[in-house]
Amino acid sequence: MSKKKEKTAPETEAAEVKGAGEAEAAQAEAESRAGAPGSEPEEPAEETSVVEQVVPKDQFLRLAAEYDNYRKRTAKEKENLWTEAKADTVQAFLPVYDNLDRAMKQETADEAYKKGVEMTMNQLKEVFAKLGVTEIEAEGKPFDPNLHNAVMHIEDENLGENTVAQVFQAGFMLGEKVIRFAMVQVAN
Numbered sequence: 001m002s003k004k005k006e007k008t009a010p011e012t013e014a015a016e017v018k019g020a021g022e023a024e025a026a027q028a029e030a031e032s033r034a035g036a037p038g039s040e041p042e043e044p045a046e047e048t049s050v051v052e053q054v055v056p057k058d059q060f061l062r063l064a065a066e067y068d069n070y071r072k073r074t075a076k077e078k079e080n081l082w083t084e085a086k087a088d089t090v091q092a093f094l095p096v097y098d099n100l101d102r103a104m105k106q107e108t109a110d111e112a113y114k115k116g117v118e119m120t121m122n123q124l125k126e127v128f129a130k131l132g133v134t135e136i137e138a139e140g141k142p143f144d145p146n147l148h149n150a151v152m153h154i155e156d157e158n159l160g161e162n163t164v165a166q167v168f169q170a171g172f173m174l175g176e177k178v179i180r181f182a183m184v185q186v187a188n
Contacts, residue, residue, distance in 0.1 A: 083174065083175070083177065086131055086132075086133075086174060087174050087177060087179050089131075090128065090131060090133050090172065090174065090179055091179055091180065093124070094172065094179075094180055096124065097121075097124055097128075097170070098169065098170075100117060100120055100121040100124065101121070101170070103117045104117055104118060104121055128172070131174070132174055132175060133172050133173070133174050133179065134172065134173050135170050135171070135172055136148070136170070136171035136172060136173055136178075136181075136182045138164045138167045138170075138171065138182040138184050139164055139165075139166065139167050139184075140159075140163065140164065141163070141164050142160075142162055142163060142164075143162040143163065143164055143184070143186045146178070147171060147173075147178060147181065147182060148164060148171065148181060148182045148183075148184045148186075149171075149181040149182065149183050149184065150184055150185070150186045151168065151183055151184070151185065152166075152185040152186070153185070153186050153187070153188050154185060154186075154187050154188070155187070155188060156187040159187035160187070161187070161188060162186060162187075162188070163186070163187050164182075164184045164185070164186060164187075165184075165185045165186065165187045166184065166185040167182055167183070167184050167185075168183040168184065168185065169182065169183035170182060171183070
């Protein structure tokens with residue numbers, strides 16, 4: 001014999017009324033959604049599973065794209081940082097270059113001294129070349145405000161208009177970036 005707890009009559013009636021009330025409420029809600037303008041009947045459960053499958057794939061693709069962009073951006077920032085550091089270092093050595101250039105232009109009777117200055121200047125130029133630093137060609141070239149800094153003007157019929165007549169201080173570039181503009185005299 002099984003001992004089931006039997007519900008009393010008032011409990012059974014209350015449960016039936018409650019169950020019937022919930023069913024009627026759910027049916028009324030479904031009918032109101034179906035009858036509302038612009039509303040569509042509910043889709044089968046299998047389409048929601050397709051949508052649920054696409055969302056994680058879409059999220060994964062977005063995450064992969066974000067990571068790829070992050071990787072490219074940091075690589076570019078690192079390259080720019082390296083270029084800026086090289087430019088700053090070269091800029092610190094430019095006064096040394098200027099002094100060696102002035103020393104080479106001075107007349108001296110001591111050939112060993114002159115040769116030592118020339119060797120030091122050549123070594124500095126080699127270091128600049130290894131770093132990718134090039135001297136801006138200026139004398140006899142047309143004046144370019146993106147490369148040259150005009151500090152004087154002269155009238156000279158032998159030179160064409162806006163031609164660099166003399167270079168007072170050499171200019172340098174690192175790739176496409178100007179480290180120092182060439183200080184020049186321009187003929188009008």
